[in-house]
Amino acid sequence: MDGMGGGNSTKEYMNMSMQMTFYWGMASEILFKGWSGHQTGMYVLALVIIFALAMLVEFLAYTDFVKFGLTPIALRILLAMKHGIRVGLLYLVMLAVMTFNVGVLIAAVSGHALGFFFSGSRTISPVNPEGAGA
Numbered sequence: 001m002d003g004m005g006g007g008n009s010t011k012e013y014m015n016m017s018m019q020m021t022f023y024w025g026m027a028s029e030i031l032f033k034g035w036s037g038h039q040t041g042m043y044v045l046a047l048v049i050i051f052a053l054a055m056l057v058e059f060l061a062y063t064d065f066v067k068f069g070l071t072p073i074a075l076r077i078l079l080a081m082k083h084g085i086r087v088g089l090l091y092l093v094m095l096a097v098m099t100f101n102v103g104v105l106i107a108a109v110s111g112h113a114l115g116f117f118f119s120g121s122r123t124i125s126p127v128n129p130e131g132a133g134a
Contacts, residue, residue, distance in 0.1 A: 019100045028101045031092065047107040050096050053089050054111025055118075060086040062119040 019028065026043040030036045036046045060082060066075065093108050 022100050022102050022105070024102050026103075028099045028104070030096050030099050030101070030104060043103070046096075047103055050093060050104055051107040051111040051114075053096075054093050054108045055115035057086055057089045057093065058112055058115025059119045060089070062116070062122070 026036065026040060027038055028036055028043075030046045030050070036043050065078065065082060070078065093111075096104050097108050
């Protein structure tokens with residue numbers, strides 16, 4: 001035994017390498033083994049999914065799903081479920097960004113920004129609601 005749990009695991013562990021600096025390119029595995037790979041279509045699909053996940057996170061953060069007439073405990077359960085889903089999606093986006101792929105980083109940041117534009121910007125009141133020319 002080599003202390004790593006198997007006979008060949010030390011060699012396999014030593015041969016594994018992970019990109020530790022930002023880089024451009026499609027040659028990356030995002031979240032799951034074999035996802036993205038070296039195919040252009042799969043890489044674009046991965047970027048679209050990361051973008052959508054980031055937008056969904058912002059939508060969940062700024063959208064109020066509270067229904068009137070809920071009991072306090074039901075409301076807490078609903079809000080806790082919403083929070084759990086949001087945090088889980090945030091972790092998935094974070095893990096995707098940890099591939100150090102610049103395309104993934106751009107997709108995640110763009111998704112968060114556009115999600116905030118459509119969801120969060122509605123929570124911001126205008127500075128001069130009467131008009132800017134007054």
